[in-house]
Amino acid sequence: MTTEPADTFSKHGEIMADLARSFIRQSILTKPKIEYKIDGSPVTNFDKELEVILRRYIHDKYPEHGIIGEELPAVNPSAEFIWLLDPIDGTLAFLTGIPVYGTLISLLHNGFPILGIIDIPMTGDRWIGQKNKKTLHNGRFIKTSDCSVLSEATLSTSSPDYYDETNINVLKTLQSATVQTVYGGSCVAYGQIASGKIDLGIDANFDIHDFLPLIPIIEGAGGLLTNWQGETLSKESGTENMLASANSYLHGKALEKINHIK
Numbered sequence: 632m633t634t635e636p637a638d639t640f641s642k643h644g645e646i647m648a649d650l651a652r653s654f655i656r657q658s659i660l661t662k663p664k665i666e667y668k669i670d671g672s673p674v675t676n677f678d679k680e681l682e683v684i685l686r687r688y689i690h691d692k693y694p695e696h697g698i699i700g701e702e703l704p705a706v707n708p709s710a711e712f713i714w715l716l717d718p719i720d721g722t723l724a725f726l727t728g729i730p731v732y733g734t735l736i737s738l739l740h741n742g743f744p745i746l747g748i749i750d751i752p753m754t755g756d757r758w759i760g761q762k763n764k765k766t767l768h769n770g771r772f773i774k775t776s777d778c779s780v781l782s783e784a785t786l787s788t789s790s791p792d793y794y795d796e797t798n799i800n801v802l803k804t805l806q807s808a809t810v811q812t813v814y815g816g817s818c819v820a821y822g823q824i825a826s827g828k829i830d831l832g833i834d835a836n837f838d839i840h841d842f843l844p845l846i847p848i849i850e851g852a853g854g855l856l857t858n859w860q861g862e863t864l865s866k867e868s869g870t871e872n873m874l875a876s877a878n879s880y881l882h883g884k885a886l887e888k889i890n891h892i893k
Contacts, residue, residue: 637761640746643692644736647685648750648757651718651734654681655725655752663726673722678702681718685736689714699866701840713739713866717840721817730754731817737844742866747847749822758822760847766825775854775877776827781884784809784830784877787820794835798872801859804888805833821845824875825852831885832875839866842873849875855882859889 655677663675682700689698690706697710701717714736719725721732730753738746745762758773760766766773778784786809794802806812809831813820816829818841823829825848834841842856842864849856856875858864861882864871874889876882 637745637764640738641759641761643688644738644746644748645757645759647688647736648734648748650684650688651681651736652750652752654684655719655732655734659725659728659753665726673726674702675719675722675726677725678719678722681734682716685714685716685718699839701838708866711741713742715739715744715840715843715866717844720841724815724817729815731815731819733818735818735840735844737847739843739866743863744843744846747844749818749844749848751819751822754819756819756822758825758848760825760849760851762847762851764851766848766851768822768826773826773852775825775849775852776830778830778877779880781808781881781888782810784881785828786812787816787824787829787832788812788814789817789820789834790814793837798835800892801872801889802833802835804892805831805885808885808888818845821849821856821875824854824877825849827852827877830877830881833873833885835872836870837873838870839864839868842871843868845875853878855879857882859886861886 658677679702682702697707697713699705717735720735725732733751736748737744747760749758859872
């Protein structure tokens, strides 16, 4: 069992975020090789190369830890401590030069996230969340908004294209209930929920690499992130629909809307 303090894990997470930032900034100077996954989403050689770099770092520092990355097979996925990696979250934004793509890093303990990092290489933004600690954005403590009226809330979602006929009405219902919707923010949008600039975030059919790193960040700033049933998310969640909110009151109001859809 690893007995290092949580701050040591955070330090190594930041070193990995630094490695990722440097790699991505260099990568934009070279044309990527693109493949398409079964779901139609793009993946580049840079996604895979960066994941290899991060995996090597973890193996060097914590050879007994597990690793679950988005692009490569899992290593020791039943370990007590598991690093969760999304080397380039928002690959389409990366390919099109829209600087909302980033690296997501999380450390799970017994399947639940105790550390989460969002790093945005082109803007220099970094959010760090640790379980039972206040969230930091670029070294400063942050908090979610005080919005408690659903009709005054700003909603974010990555894209309506990620929904299907079984869940598009959830998005439409929350759009009707809130004052405005912002699209295409990728992981940045969830960082901005933690920073108090967006009140609600919703997305459909996302994987653990996409949402587990966000949980310590949003919770450490005063918010909540669950699935659409209000259930806690973990390594066992698989593909899920997620809802993030600035506070428990707003979260409850949004869940009421979702669960009253016929």
